[in-house]
Amino acid sequence: MLETMLDLPVEKQIFYAVLGFSWTVYLWEAYLSYRQRRIYRSTTHVPQELGKIMDPETFEKSRLYQLDKSNFSFWSGLYSETEGTLILLLGGIPFLWDVAGSATARFGLTPAYEISQSLVFLTFATLFSALTGLPWSLYNTFVIEEKHGFNQQTLGFFFKDAVKKFVVTQCILLPVTSLLLYIIKIGGDYFFIYAWLFTLAVSLVLVTIYADYIAPLFDKFTPLPDGELKTSIEDMAQSISFPLTKIYVVEGSKRSSHSNAYFYGFFKNKRIVLFDTLLEDYSPLNKPGEPQSEPPENDETSSESKAKPKNKKQGCNNPEILAVLGHELGHWKLGHTVKNIVISQMNSFLCFSLFAALIGRKELFVAFGFIDSQPTLIGLMIIFQFIFSPYNELLSFCLTVLSRRFEFQADAFARGLGKASELYSALIKLNKDNLGFPVADWLFSMWHYSHPPLLERLRALGNAKQD
Numbered sequence: 001m002l003e004t005m006l007d008l009p010v011e012k013q014i015f016y017a018v019l020g021f022s023w024t025v026y027l028w029e030a031y032l033s034y035r036q037r038r039i040y041r042s043t044t045h046v047p048q049e050l051g052k053i054m055d056p057e058t059f060e061k062s063r064l065y066q067l068d069k070s071n072f073s074f075w076s077g078l079y080s081e082t083e084g085t086l087i088l089l090l091g092g093i094p095f096l097w098d099v100a101g102s103a104t105a106r107f108g109l110t111p112a113y114e115i116s117q118s119l120v121f122l123t124f125a126t127l128f129s130a131l132t133g134l135p136w137s138l139y140n141t142f143v144i145e146e147k148h149g150f151n152q153q154t155l156g157f158f159f160k161d162a163v164k165k166f167v168v169t170q171c172i173l174l175p176v177t178s179l180l181l182y183i184i185k186i187g188g189d190y191f192f193i194y195a196w197l198f199t200l201a202v203s204l205v206l207v208t209i210y211a212d213y214i215a216p217l218f219d220k221f222t223p224l225p226d227g228e229l230k231t232s233i234e235d236m237a238q239s240i241s242f243p244l245t246k247i248y249v250v251e252g253s254k255r256s257s258h259s260n261a262y263f264y265g266f267f268k269n270k271r272i273v274l275f276d277t278l279l280e281d282y283s284p285l286n287k288p289g290e291p292q293s294e295p296p297e298n299d300e301t302s303s304e305s306k307a308k309p310k311n312k313k314q315g316c317n318n319p320e321i322l323a324v325l326g327h328e329l330g331h332w333k334l335g336h337t338v339k340n341i342v343i344s345q346m347n348s349f350l351c352f353s354l355f356a357a358l359i360g361r362k363e364l365f366v367a368f369g370f371i372d373s374q375p376t377l378i379g380l381m382i383i384f385q386f387i388f389s390p391y392n393e394l395l396s397f398c399l400t401v402l403s404r405r406f407e408f409q410a411d412a413f414a415r416g417l418g419k420a421s422e423l424y425s426a427l428i429k430l431n432k433d434n435l436g437f438p439v440a441d442w443l444f445s446m447w448h449y450s451h452p453p454l455l456e457r458l459r460a461l462g463n464a465k466q467d
Contacts, residue, residue, distance in 0.1 A: 011367035018367075018386045019088060025393060026081045033070055033077075036444040040067040043439050049455065050438055053428050062435040065148045072144055076136045083132065094369035096128075097121055097378065111373070115181050118377035119174050126173070130166055137162075148435060150256050157254075161218065168217060176202055181376050192356035196349045203344075204266070211248075211264050211271065220251040224274065229318045233272065236322060236417070242329050243268040253277050258434050259315060261324055263332065270332075272325065277433070280315035314433055316426045323414055323422035324430075330413030336406045343402075347395060355383050403450040408460055420461050427457055 008016070046059045087093065100121035101111060109116050141158060145151035153161070180198060187194045206214075215221065224230045224247040237244035245265070252260065252275035259278040265271050316324065331337055358364060364382055365374045414423045431438065431454050438454045445453055452460075 011363045014364060014367040014387075015088070018389070019085065021389055022084065023081065025389070026077065029077065030074065032441075032444045032447055033074055035441040037067065037070045037074075039439055039441050039444075040070060040437065047439065053458070054432070054438060058432050058435075059438075061148070062432075062437045065144075065435040066437040068144050068147070072140060076140075079136070088368070091369045093378065093381070096124055097370070097375065100124060114375055114377075115178050115185075118181055118375060119178055121377065122173065122177060123170060126166070126169065130162070134162070145256065150258060150435075152253055152255055152257060164217065168214065172206070177377070184376050192349075192352040196345075196352045199348060199352075200345055207264065208266060211273065215250075219254070221248045221273070222251075223247065224249050229279075229321065232318065232322055233325060236326065237270075237272075237329065240329060240333050240417075242332060243270050244272060245269050246271045248273045249276050249279065250274070251276055257314060259430060261321075261328060263328055272328075274321070278315050278324070278430075279321065280317050316429055319419075319422045320426035320429065323419035324426050326414035326417045326419045327410045327423060330410035331406065334406075334409055334413060336410070343399070351384060351388060354388070355380070358383050358387065397447065400448070400450050404452050407451050407457070411457055411460060415461055424458060424461050427454060 040063055043063065044060075046054055046056055050059070097117070100117050103120050104113060104117045111117065138158070141151055141153060142155070180195060183194050183198050184191050211221075224233075230247060233247055234244060245268075248271060250273050252258070257277055258275075260275045261273065261278055263270055263272045359374075359376070359379045362374065364387065365371075365378065368378070368382055368386075370378055411423065414420070430436075436454065440449065440453050451457075
């Protein structure tokens with residue numbers, strides 16, 4: 001087999017190596033998921049170690065939820081891998097490039113206008129991806145999430161949101177891509193440095209403006225009202241010199257009953273965002289008996305999301321929220337955010353440097369059907385997506401391991417603030433609210449879990465109260 005491969009032209013060797021590695025990764029992922037599904041199917045009773053922190057009803061709900069998600073992931077993954085293989089085998093990428101060229105030719109633009117053709121190609125490619133992924137997204141949202149009580153969206157809201165996401169993505173992607181291609185074209189021998197600096201600047205700008213200008217296009221952000229919780233958060237931030245400027249509550253309940261919290265911003269302008277589903281006193285899912293107030297005339301979120309009262313108490317109390325934020329602020333205090341940015345940018349610079357060394361290799365383009373042309377955008381796609389795929393898999397695993405280490409350190413930071421007991425109970429509540437399954441196959445969790453399993457985090461928190 002190896003000798004046969006070596007007898008092939010180099011472009012064929014590249015093509016089949018890329019295809020073979022892609023299927024190797026898929027089969028590895030499928031094997032890991034199979035191992036985890038065996039856990040879901042066989043662990044039907046609460047293990048003795050979990051008896052004090054998880055009741056049988058919740059355990060069974062989480063088991064069935066995760067089993068449904070795993071089965072869905074298998075079929076969607078198989079479809080995605082098959083689709084990608086057929087696109088490569090049938091020459092889908094050069095075909096779409098030619099279609100983009102025909103479209104630009106209608107406006108009098110010759111192949112010399114490569115950037116214009118690249119933007120049309122990118123639009124067609126993202127549209128194709130959105131359309132082929134739509135049935136899977138619909139099934140995931142309105143069958144799996146709906147079945148297990150998480151979905152809060154109507155069909156109309158879902159489609160309106162999908163269109164809005166596509167339009168906003170194009171408004172950002174197309175200008176950024178055109179400028180990147182232009183920089184690569186005119187950058188000379190050191191274009192990779194300029195391209196890296198440009199992507200660095202873009203990422204910093206997007207992080208800065210996302211929560212203030214992009215996220216509000218999709219979700220409603222309101223300042224956390226004055227009161228005990230806000231005062232306690234501000235006091236905790238001040239105690240560790242966290243430069244907090246604003247605290248927002250985002251209306252996550254209009255989409256899903258899953259919960260989250262995060263902070264963002266640079267330098268002396270930090271903001272904290274809490275999902276309303278995280279806050280026991282604010283979550284609308286905890287108020288089934290209260291009449292719904294009339295929505296404001298122009299309030300789309302109220303009229304287009306489902307009002308689905310839950311019979312369970314959702315979210316955390318104020319001390320537990322402070323413990324969760326103590327964990328999140330621990331990431332900042334311990335420099336995890338800065339370290340992740342540095343790693344990301346070092347990786348970006350390395351990839352652009354290797355791209356500069358490989359972009360002139362014609363056999364890379366021939367391998368994927370581009371015999372007479374070497375478009376820069378196609379070169380970026382081939383090298384970053386296909387040629388770098390082994391490196392990307394290794395890097396992803398290393399970052400997963402590092403992330404778990406950071407999570408333990410952030411938990412320890414919250415414990416150092418005297419919030420071990422509250423974080424202990426918060427982790428249990430959040431696991432219950434999100435139907436997380438606390439039993440994992442060791443190999444599956446090692447490869448996939450960016451956060452340590454629940455039991456490992458609880459053990460690390462020490463002698464906190466289990467009730």
